[in-house]
Amino acid sequence: MHYGATPFLFERAKQLRENETRAEKLLWGRISNKQLGVKFRRQHPLHRFIVDFYCHELKLVIEVDGEIHFSKENQEYDQMRTELIAEFDITVIRFRNEEIYYAIENVINQINKFIPH
Numbered sequence: 342m343h344y345g346a347t348p349f350l351f352e353r354a355k356q357l358r359e360n361e362t363r364a365e366k367l368l369w370g371r372i373s374n375k376q377l378g379v380k381f382r383r384q385h386p387l388h389r390f391i392v393d394f395y396c397h398e399l400k401l402v403i404e405v406d407g408e409i410h411f412s413k414e415n416q417e418y419d420q421m422r423t424e425l426i427a428e429f430d431i432t433v434i435r436f437r438n439e440e441i442y443y444a445i446e447n448v449i450n451q452i453n454k455f456i457p458h
Contacts, residue, residue, distance in 0.1 A: 403452065
């Protein structure tokens with residue numbers, strides 16, 4: 342479930358959970374406690390990374406992207422990261438902060454497409 346994550350990543354993930362962004366907090370309020378029928382973990386250590394949200398049952402990562410993710414350098418890094426995570430047969434989906442702030446129902450509908458009903 343953690344694909345070889347180091348103890349350092351576990352400690353860093355704990356710090357991130359204590360300092361979540363507004364968008365992460367809003368989304369977590371909609372997907373926590375199996376509200377969608379599956380368990381998500383937040384700030385989850387996975388291989389060499391910490392992903393925003395992870396559902397092991399679905400092998401699904403949800404990333405929440407703020408402004409920093411829109412630079413060319415960060416887009417290249419995010420692409421590399423997505424490709425490495427995909428090597429574990431894990432799907433990565435991304436949402437911009439604005440999507441969560443202003444269209445959270447659309448975000449939930451997109452996530453629900455990955456959940457068997």
